[in-house]
Amino acid sequence: MAIARVALDATRGRREPRLSALLRTRVALGHSITGQRGRCGQSLHRAEQELDRASPQPPPWLAFCGPAELTGQAALCHYNLGDFTPALQDDDPPASARTVVATYAYRLRKCLGHDTLVREPGRYRLRIQDSELDLALAAKLASSAETAVAEGDAEGGRDRYAAALQSFTGEPLAGLPGPYAERHRERLSRWRRALLERRLELDLATGHHDEAVEALTDLTAADPLSDRLRELLALARHRSRTER
Structure with missing residues (x-):
């Protein structure tokens, strides 16, 4: 997390938005490890904002950093914060579970398209072909x-x-x-x-x-x-x- 913060400070005002998004996710990951839920959420939100204004044609070395990368990093953050394990083990999931699922569904729909991940009463359905x-x-x-x-x-x-x-x-x-x-x-x-x-x-x-x-x-x-x-x-x- 410290390295990511130094990189953010050192390149302030002249860095590629996609790089900013990547660094923000690393800061968020650090906050999640130390249990700082609020700061983690803020860093993830800022990462999404940076990615939204990034060029659709990134440099080759940053091509991997897209919605899927942010979703994966966010999943790790929520896992570190304990949002997933209780939901998988108990019949009474935590209050945050519904919000977490909705957040990931929104991000996945941005990656896959609204016709691929559709919302139905009480669930989401992934519509894909075997091919x-x-x-x-x-x-x-x-x-x-x-x-x-x-x-x-x-x-x-x-x-x-x-x-x-x-x-x-x-x-x-x-x-x-x-x-x-x-x-x-x-x-x-x-x-x-x-x-x-x-x-x-x-x-x-x-x-x-x-x-x-x-x-x-x-x-x-x-x-x-x-x-x-x-x-x-x-x-x-x-x-x-x-x-x-």
Whole structure:
């Protein structure tokens, strides 16, 4: 928080509004950690004001700082302030829960559009197509990959598995606390690992041995007890040497 404040003071009057918004969220996060609810809310509000006046074409290094970034930082703030945990554990949520939900719904509707997140009596409904979900896209690509392999197109199957893996960006559900998120995080991580192993098998089947060696060397270093990875690495190295 101190660093963010120094940066705000040092660039006063000459900084990009989007940068101001980013720094304000870091100040808010600091206030939330120390339990200063009022100051946290003020900093979040000022961050929103700064973002509202930011250029629609930000510098590349600030492109990530948009409504979604502010919503995520605000969620962390409210979590630190204890607004979420009681609501998930008790039948009688705190008085602030309704306001918190409405605040996030408003921000999400700005990001997603009013036709995507619609308000209904007593709830909000997210209206999206399966084709808009990265998980559904990855599953469709994986199914298509196996169909291609069954039809004798191993190269096409490999390419589709590679495309399915591109749907994963970092750790699944990163930053979401609680046992429910943890269970799904582990499940998705196992599935991603299975997709990766299948693509590596097809790397070997289609002659991409050098690429497989590079990927498997990193994977076995991270998971040295996996017999399957070590088996694939040994096979990839053998075939790579044979080709030379």
